[in-house]
Amino acid sequence: MIVEEELPDEAKKSIAFLSLCYIDTLFETRCSLKDINITKRKVHSKGLKIGIYESMGYQTCQGFPGTFEHIDDDAKTFAEWGIDFVKMDTCHTPRGQLVSEGFKNFSRALNSTGRPIVFSCEWPHVGPHPDWDTMFNYCNTIRNGRDVQDSWDAVTSIIENFAKNQVVFKNVSGPGRYNDPDQLIIGDYALSYEQSKTQMALWAIMAAQLLMSNDLRDLPAWAEDILKNKEIIAVDQDPLV
Known part of the structure; x- marks a missing residue:
């Protein structure tokens, strides 16, 4: 695991270690992380959260x-593992209201474990007219x-989607409920320097969770400077937003 030692404390709060692994035989045969407890200790020892x-x-x-x-x-297992962050996708979901009830029930199950776990949802993907207030509850x-x-x-x-729906997204977000425009791709191959600054600034204005989609081992110096910008991070982490 690579951790950028010089990331400001404000930035470290926004990082989660996301694993595509699962339990039982699939975890042993298809993933390199053999022991979730070892992984948890290593991640937490770096001052990071594990997701x-x-x-x-x-x-x-x-x-x-x-x-x-x-x-x-799953909720009980994740809590026992010391997980801090659960990203819940919407692949291969049941039809209709069942998937919405699934998100509600999983949220309740996480709360019942007694462990504070951030629940990150892709719930809006399952229907054309999302009920944002209910989802953020x-x-x-x-x-x-997308x-x-x-x-x-x-x-x-x-x-453009945020601009078109800014009144809705502004009203439903707040302390403990954050917008998710997806990951920062700063430091990958697609964005120029100016485009990268634009993404970082606008994600901060959106009060979004800041998750980096890049390889820290190959991160250019200019991308590192953007991601470590304390003033921009302070906007994103403003407790009143």
Whole structure:
């Protein structure tokens, strides 16, 4: 695991270690992280939070077992593992209201564990007319649009979606409930220096969770400077936003 030692404390709060691994035989045979307890200790020792990926469906997008039929067991297991952040996707979901009830039930199950776990939801993807107020009552972060791709067109599409729906997104976000325009692609191959500054600034204005989609080992110095900008991070982390 690579950790940037010079990241400001404000930035470290916004980092989660996301794993596509799961439990039982799939975890042993298809993932390099053999022991979640070792992983948890290593991540926490770096001052970071540990997160895990799942889907409110029968399978994840990668074909691992999904959470829909294991809601209570998964919530309990994640808490026992010391997980701090759960990203819940919407691949291979059941139809209709069942998936919405699944998100609500998983939120309740997480709360019942007694461990504070950030619940990041892609719930809006399951229907054409999201009920944002209801979703934010059950989720800490809500995906407000499409998945980001490694291109400037994808970033501008997300920005335009926020501009079009800014009144809605402004009113439903607040302390403990954050917008999720997807990950920062600063330091990957697609964005120029100016485009990268634009993404960082606008994600901060959106009061978004800041998750980096890059390889810290290959991060250019100019990208590192953007991601470590304390003034921009302070805007994103403003407790009144």
